[in-house]
Amino acid sequence: xxxEIHIKLTFHSDDGDRFLGPGVIELLRFMKDNTxxxxxxxxxxxxxSKATRIINRLEGEFKTPILNRSHGGHLRSGSTLTPFxxxxxxxxxxxxxxxxxxxxxxxxxxxxSIGIE
Numbered sequence: 001x002x003x004e005i006h007i008k009l010t011f012h013s014d015d016g017d018r019f020l021g022p023g024v025i026e027l028l029r030f031m032k033d034n035t036x037x038x039x040x041x042x043x044x045x046x047x048x049s050k051a052t053r054i055i056n057r058l059e060g061e062f063k064t065p066i067l068n069r070s071h072g073g074h075l076r077s078g079s080t081l082t083p084f085x086x087x088x089x090x091x092x093x094x095x096x097x098x099x100x101x102x103x104x105x106x107x108x109x110x111x112x113s114i115g116i117e
Contacts, residue, residue, distance in 0.1 A: 005103075005104050005111070007096075007099055007100050007103045007104065007107075008021065008022060009021065009095070009096065009099060010022075017057070019058055019061045020058065020061070023044075023054075024054055024058060025088075025089060025092050026044065027040055027041070027044060027046070027051060027054060027055075028081060028085055028088065028089050030043050030044060031067070031079065031080075031081055032081050032086070032089070034078075035078040035079060035080050036078040036079065037051050037055065037067070037079055038051075055067060062084070062088075064082070064084050065082050065084070066082060066084065066085045067082065067085070068080045068081070
């Protein structure tokens with residue numbers, strides 16, 4: 001049986017709470033395309049309140065805005081990602097690629113050495 005290797009990186013705050021990982025990046029990607037936190041959350045089967053908590057936690061950890069928020073009114077123009085959030089996505093992708101380039105061959109070597117390739 002062929003085994004697949006997946007590498008998942010998460011960041012935790014000093015108090016041990018996870019605040020950044022693949023799911024958060026996925027939410028930001030949806031926001032980049034949607035300009036609506038509500039629609040982005042729905043597309044990921046998240047409640048709007050949970051998506052809001054995720055964004056607020058991220059902003060708290062990085063001490064910088066993630067979203068440019070436009071509140072209500074007759075235009076209801078939604079939210080857009082800040083330049084920092086766009087950089088965060090881009091840098092995450094670069095880091096993830098480097099991590100996979102290093103870790104996947106290492107993990108494959110490990111599984112081969114224990115006979116579960």
